[in-house]
Amino acid sequence: MKIVLVSLFSGFIFGIGLIISGMSNPARVLNFLDLSARWDPTLALVMGGAIAVTMPSFYWIRKRNKPLFADKFEIPSNNNIDRKLVIGACIFGIGWGIAGLCPGPSIVAITTLQPEVLLFVFSMLLGILAQHGLHVKTDV
Amino acid sequence: MQTWTSTPFEPWLGLTGGILIGLAVVMLLLTTGRIAGISGICAGAITKPGFERYWRLAFVLGLVISSIFYSLFKGPLPVQTQVDSIWMIIAGFLVGFGTRLGSGCTSGHGVAGIARLSRRSMVATLVFIGSAVIITNIIRHT
Numbered sequence: 001m002k003i004v005l006v007s008l009f010s011g012f013i014f015g016i017g018l019i020i021s022g023m024s025n026p027a028r029v030l031n032f033l034d035l036s037a038r039w040d041p042t043l044a045l046v047m048g049g050a051i052a053v054t055m056p057s058f059y060w061i062r063k064r065n066k067p068l069f070a071d072k073f074e075i076p077s078n079n080n081i082d083r084k085l086v087i088g089a090c091i092f093g094i095g096w097g098i099a100g101l102c103p104g105p106s107i108v109a110i111t112t113l114q115p116e117v118l119l120f121v122f123s124m125l126l127g128i129l130a131q132h133g134l135h136v137k138t139d140v
Numbered sequence: 141m142q143t144w145t146s147t148p149f150e151p152w153l154g155l156t157g158g159i160l161i162g163l164a165v166v167m168l169l170l171t172t173g174r175i176a177g178i179s180g181i182c183a184g185a186i187t188k189p190g191f192e193r194y195w196r197l198a199f200v201l202g203l204v205i206s207s208i209f210y211s212l213f214k215g216p217l218p219v220q221t222q223v224d225s226i227w228m229i230i231a232g233f234l235v236g237f238g239t240r241l242g243s244g245c246t247s248g249h250g251v252a253g254i255a256r257l258s259r260r261s262m263v264a265t266l267v268f269i270g271s272a273v274i275i276t277n278i279i280r281h282t
Binding site: 002003004005006007008009010011012013014015016017018019020021022023024025026027028030031033034035036038040041042043044045046047048049050051052053054055057058061062066067068069070071072073074075076078079080081084085086087088089090091092093094095096097098099100101102103104106107108109110111112114115116117119120121122123124125126127128129130131132135 | 145146147148149150151153154155156157158159160161162163164165166167168169170171172173174175176178179182183186187191194195196198199200201202203204205206207208209210211216217218219220221222223224225227228229230231232233234235236237238239240241242243245246247249250251252254255256258259260263264265267268269270271272273274275276277279280281
């Protein structure tokens with residue numbers, strides 16, 4: 001129960017961060033990715049600010065044996081740079097570069113009820129399920 | 141097919157928002173031992189059973205509540221989409237499929253992965269920012 005509550009709160013803070021920084025606005029994201037005269041570098045500070053907090057904290061947290069409310073850390077151990085990683089990241093980047101939305105901001109933007117956003121999220125869930133289906137069947 | 145809304149450079153809002161995102165990620169790792177990767181959380185919220193689904197659904201619900209909370213005090217969220225519905229549908233599918241094939245998105249690889257110095261995440265982040273920059277510039281400038 002504690003884990004569910006803390007997840008809810010973490011999602012809330014995460015969402016406020018996305019909104020304040022403007023990550024939830026596709027116009028801002030695309031103006032970062034578009035390197036023309038109207039370049040908006042705000043997004044670099046969002047990532048920079050987040051990493052400035054997470055990097056030293058992670059170093060400190062990982063010295064602990066276990067997290068506060070659970071038995072163990074669940075951190076990916078895979079260290080292989082394989083085709084799936086690179087192709088997947090490339091496909092994700094293409095989608096991100098077209099719409100200016102990635103998963104977190106798209107969920108936050110749902111509440112505007114804009115049809116474009118709702119279609120994006122619905123289609124994203126289909127994409128997740130499609131990959132999940134392929135993964136279960138063939139381990140692609 | 142596309143509109144082009146300019147946005148001002150807002151360094152302090154960007155930095156403040158980024159710090160909040162970082163704090164949320166740290167909170168989740170310290171208390172639950174989990175990495176706050178949103179694409180993985182969305183996927184698990186619809187594919188995993190039982191408790192593994194519940195905490196992910198709670199996180200997603202937190203995201204939605206943050207948005208409602210913000211709009212209660214500050215008015216509607218500035219969400220200015222720039223391309224037609226058909227492109228949003230295509231992009232959504234690519235984002236869903238690509239993030240799962242590549243095991244992460246801007247949060248899982250870009251923030252959490254880089255923070256724990258994961259080589260996989262550094263490569264993934266360079267690749268998705270690279271492909272996004274290329275596609276955006278092709279769409280806008282050709």
